[in-house]
Every structure is written in structure tokens, then in C-alpha cells.
Amino acid sequence: MQSFRVVGAMAAAALVSGLAVAGAAHAQAARTGEFGGEATLASPAHAPPSATIDGVAWRCEGDQCLGHAARRSGADGLVKECKRVAAVVGPIASYKSRGRELTAGQVRACNRGAVTIQTARN
Structure with a gap:
């Protein structure tokens, strides 16, 4: 049970991390036009x-x-x-x-x- 929680937490962190990178790239493009x-x-x-x-x-x-x-x-x-x-x-x-x-x-x-x-x- 403990390993599922760790894997789930790692997957959630990876998702948030990926969205943050994509959001930052989009924001950079918007700022630069x-x-x-x-x-x-x-x-x-x-x-x-x-x-x-x-x-x-x-x-x-x-x-x-x-x-x-x-x-x-x-x-x-x-x-x-x-x-x-x-x-x-x-x-x-x-x-x-x-x-x-x-x-x-x-x-x-x-x-x-x-x-x-x-x-x-x-």
C-alpha cells in the first residue's frame, strides 16, 4: 500500500512539473510576441x-x-x-x-x- 502512495505522489509531481514547464514556455512566447x-x-x-x-x-x-x-x-x-x-x-x-x-x-x-x-x- 505504501509503494502505491509513493508512486502516486511521484506521478502527481511529474504531472505538475510538466504543466509548469509547458505553462512557462507558453507565457514566454506570449511575452515575446x-x-x-x-x-x-x-x-x-x-x-x-x-x-x-x-x-x-x-x-x-x-x-x-x-x-x-x-x-x-x-x-x-x-x-x-x-x-x-x-x-x-x-x-x-x-x-x-x-x-x-x-x-x-x-x-x-x-x-x-x-x-x-x-x-x-x-
């Missing part, structure tokens, strides 16, 4: 190898795209941000940025909105 985004594509065939979207440099390899910018304001909502990326790189299976991730329903809205943006450009 850095932007980091990640998109998994539904189909890698359509994605350009790199593109700049709203001041963020996106690089795609296979079905993974990573976005980075030294400075970027966070005024746009996550779905709106995703729509702009999907309009350039193609349909998205998952999207995260600034420590948040879209739900499945939000990803569907992102992809529908991207089609609207593409149509307006043409």
Missing part, C-alpha cells in the same frame, strides 16, 4: 513547401506544416487563423497555435471557411 502554429493536412499533395500567411512563415513537409513568426498579434480567433492557412495549404485535419487546439467541429468550420476565402480570391 512569438507565434508558433502547427497544422496537419488532410492531404499533403496540395500544400506548397513554404508560404507566408499574415506575416507567419509556414513550412510544410509531407502532411505537417509548422508556422513561426517573431512577432504577431493574437487578435484573430483560432478558427479564422486556421481558415487563412487552409486557404493556402489545403484542407486541414488538425490545427493548433498559441497553446490551443481546434476541436473536430472547428476544423470542419475552418475548412469550409477556407473554400470561401479561395473562391473570393478567384
